[in-house]
Amino acid sequence: MFDTVLVANRGEIAVRVVRTLRSLGVRSVAVFSDADADARHVREADTAVRIGPPPAAESYLSVERLLEAAARSGAQAVHPGYGFLAENAGFARACADAGLVFIGPPADAIALMGDKIRAKETVRAAGVPVVPGSSGSGLSDAQLADSAREIGMPVLLKPSAGGGGKGMRLVRDAAALADEIAAARREARASFGDDTLLVERWVDRPRHIEIQVLADGHGNVVHLGERECSLQRRHQKIIEEAPSVLLDPGTRAAMGAAAVQAARSCGYSGAGTVEFIVPGGDPSSYYFMEMNTRLQVEHPVTELITGLDLVEWQLRVAAGERLAFGQDDITLTGHAVEARVCAEDPARGFLPSGGTVLRLREPRGEGVRTDSGLTEGTEVGSLYDPMLSKVVAYGPDRATALRRLRAALADTVTLGVPTNAGFLRRLLAHPAVVAGELDTGLVEREAAGLVPDGVPEEVYEAAAAVRLEGLAPSGGDGWTDPFSVPSGWRLGGEPAPVAFDLRVAGRDPVTRGARPGAEVSPNRVSVTVDGVRHTFHRAADWLGRDGDAWQVRDHDAVAASLTGAARSGADSLTAPMPGTVTVVKVAVGDEVDAGQSLLVVEAMKMEHVVSAPHAGTVTELDVTPGTTVAMDQVLAVVAPREEAQEEQA
Known part of the structure; x- marks a missing residue:
């Protein structure tokens, strides 16, 4: 076994790898950009090395700087985690050239399976069924369009070089x-x-089912069962479970054998995943989609039902050990389900979010595991992937695992950064999910019904109670002037409510009075509305409950009108999320049509097109490609044409 391993990644996966290294007595080396100088993975590693400024291209994606860090720290091996350079054959070769062991498959296997076109051809030759599609590399736009028409709509556009849903278009x-x-x-x-x-x-x-494989350098290959990954949004997995309720033992064995054959066809070693698309009505008709030549985000569910530490076996295989078990030794016990908690705001169309983690509470308990890269004070920006943590639940059966995961998500608190935890909890209670009737389009079809229409009344009541508490005079000499207490007291009548003007982003402002009987502490607030007691976690102007969170700000209508009158309303195009402007298609003075694409903002590897709100003229343009923008920042102003103004009137 190695003495020192460099973890060439960040966030929850870096923390996860460090945990196994510590259990094996191996010294861990973290790397960090300036944005992550105080990150959790840096704190938990045995040592850490700075590798550059915040942009990933100048830090986590810099092969040269990672190799320098390995040399400076005395590392013998590099674990790439997932994402960044985990499936980069050039990085694997560079590690070997530098005398480092790359904890992953051979570079040739990465290159072969990383090219989806070559991968399909290779596994097809090995007898594995593949999805019908285009053939050949380097197709032009016209050739891609011709292939799509020949195949027949609908079709899926996919990058040949990557995965994770990035760049995929239906x-x-x-x-x-x-x-x-x-x-x-x-x-x-x-x-x-x-x-x-x-x-x-x-x-x-379709259903998305993947098979976990494990191979050593001595010709031994086994599969560790399947994971159901059909609950996706925008082609990104958000809930994964093992095993799948769709497969019977015969189909499981057949798909497992196909996955093993796919791994053998490329000379694989280490942990990897073979992904299949499966028609829900005919599980026996499965098709190879791609092979991920790395550890998967959802690996914990396989670990929980097999009892194996996949990171440990990655290390052992990379160190030259043989697998200590064969296929007949693998048993699947119980059921596990994982939810990906991401920095995104369901109330704003799931756009990426950001901010500072002001209060953090991550669930633990029987059958519950949380893999996280967060601490209180963590700054979540737009430079890296939006996934913050993974909450995983295990049980003797699927119903128990689902119930435990719903409870764990309700107990998840990440105040200061909007997340999808509450949405995931509601999704897991959806009748189709509970029944196991899944497909990759289910989330998109049902998403609107899983996002609350408005802000619950008790949220505003709790915010008002916090404001009232903040107005109370602090003690000094033990005596308080009763007229200085904002109690709403009045002569000859019931106390008048103390009113506060409040606003949640994206919602109209409201005025609410603080009710008597509220309990306010630095971390919690409880109010009673219509006879029901409601308790929230709190931090600054954030309130959270059952995985949902709201930032309730004070609202000054006069100030808002004075500062925003010139550049607000229907004429302004604002940034839907914190990120970077990547495309600007217009200039000041251009005439545009309603709905015309004007700009593209990218954050956390996701693009969002900003379109003209109406026909008109671009009168202001405040950004250029490369400009970093904050959420709701004004990007441009489109003055309506005369006819558009008449229609609005």
């Missing part, structure tokens, strides 16, 4: 192919440095 209308191909290329280039695309037939209501 196209149902052939007329939209040109725009979608251009957007997919931009995202692929930004995420993987390669804009090569392929086209695949889209299977309606």
